[in-house]
Amino acid sequence: MSDFLPYAYLNGQFVPFSEAKISVATHALHYGTAALGGLRGLPNPANANEILLFRLEDHCQRLSRSAYYLGYELPMAQIKTTIIKWVQKNRPTVPFYIRPLVYTSGLGIAPRLHDVEKDFLIYGMPLGDYLSAEGVTCRISSWQRQCDRSFPLRGKLTTSYIVSALAKTEAVASGFDEAILLNTQGKVCEASGMNLFLVRDGQLITPSVDQDILEGITRRSVIELAQAAGVTVLERAVDRTELLIADEVFLTGTAARIVPVRRIETYTLPAQRPLTRQLQQQLQTIVTGRDPNYRHWLDIVPIA
Numbered sequence: 095m096s097d098f099l100p101y102a103y104l105n106g107q108f109v110p111f112s113e114a115k116i117s118v119a120t121h122a123l124h125y126g127t128a129a130l131g132g133l134r135g136l137p138n139p140a141n142a143n144e145i146l147l148f149r150l151e152d153h154c155q156r157l158s159r160s161a162y163y164l165g166y167e168l169p170m171a172q173i174k175t176t177i178i179k180w181v182q183k184n185r186p187t188v189p190f191y192i193r194p195l196v197y198t199s200g201l202g203i204a205p206r207l208h209d210v211e212k213d214f215l216i217y218g219m220p221l222g223d224y225l226s227a228e229g230v231t232c233r234i235s236s237w238q239r240q241c242d243r244s245f246p247l248r249g250k251l252t253t254s255y256i257v258s259a260l261a262k263t264e265a266v267a268s269g270f271d272e273a274i275l276l277n278t279q280g281k282v283c284e285a286s287g288m289n290l291f292l293v294r295d296g297q298l299i300t301p302s303v304d305q306d307i308l309e310g311i312t313r314r315s316v317i318e319l320a321q322a323a324g325v326t327v328l329e330r331a332v333d334r335t336e337l338l339i340a341d342e343v344f345l346t347g348t349a350a351r352i353v354p355v356r357r358i359e360t361y362t363l364p365a366q367r368p369l370t371r372q373l374q375q376q377l378q379t380i381v382t383g384r385d386p387n388y389r390h391w392l393d394i395v396p397i398a
């Protein structure tokens with residue numbers, strides 16, 4: 095399989111990926127007036143004629159709300175139907191990642207959201223599961239995550255990713271795998287493209303939605319799983335110094351699911367990570383369709 099799945103969706107049509115082109119004058123390219131989604135699917139291990147999509151409606155809902163920040167009325171149901179058709183058109187045979195994007199597609203200049211055309215596109219690529227057994231090293235970034243007063247952080251707006259990119263590159267350039275960003279209040283926020291959890295004395299703690307985080311769908315899933323297993327989950331502001339005495343720290347996001355953190359700056363976390371491991375295994379069982387209790391988190395798309 096090539097680097098991308100064969101068909102993209104652009105201007106209301108399915109076209110071969112290589113023909114899905116946009117103009118150099120595209121408004122969103124210049125002003126960051128776009129919002130993205132990112133979700134995963136895989137062939138059902140129990141039936142190759144079916145594709146399993148994880149939390150499709152939640153992803154479509156978030157994209158629809160992100161579009162709303164751009165002044166673009168794009169109902170959740172429309173996104174969902176189009177993604178299902180896109181999957182049926184592509185008939186993926188390996189695990190894959192779907193990237194929908196809403197953007198100002200007009201060719202005019204001047205940043206604005208009114209009087210400019212908008213469009214919705216989709217493309218995708220194969221993306222295998224990667225379970226990082228050893229975990230990642232993190233530095234505390236010198237970059238802060240933007241604050242809600244200056245940016246609609248609940249939407250996955252493309253513009254916010256400049257800070258993620260700066261933080262990630264700074265982390266890698268200084269010998270770490272990943273960055274942990276604080277918010278403008280100096281509280282722990284999230285990684286460059288993942289939410290953050292820590293375990294202290296058996297309790298699971300994660301920055302609450304008023305901490306300028308992206309409201310991650312994996313984050314919400316992990317909270318529900320932990321609560322169902324009887325674990326106390328605290329959503330609250332998290333101090334930087336708590337990270338340095340945590341029993342376990344892990345990151346969550348669609349692409350990598352749950353990634354253990356093995357070191358933060360000079361603090362090496364304990365090698366035993368019982369809760370991280372438990373949640374990793376449970377999520378893996380769910381996304382591959384093997385847990386009947388969480389069947390409602392999967393959409394099954396027939397491709398035969």
Ligand code: PMP
Binds near residue numbers: 132312346349
């Ligand atoms: N924060 C940011 C900045 C992200 O880009 C992502 C990935 N979408 C996440 C958190 C995790 O969100 P989700 O679990 O919905 O993928």
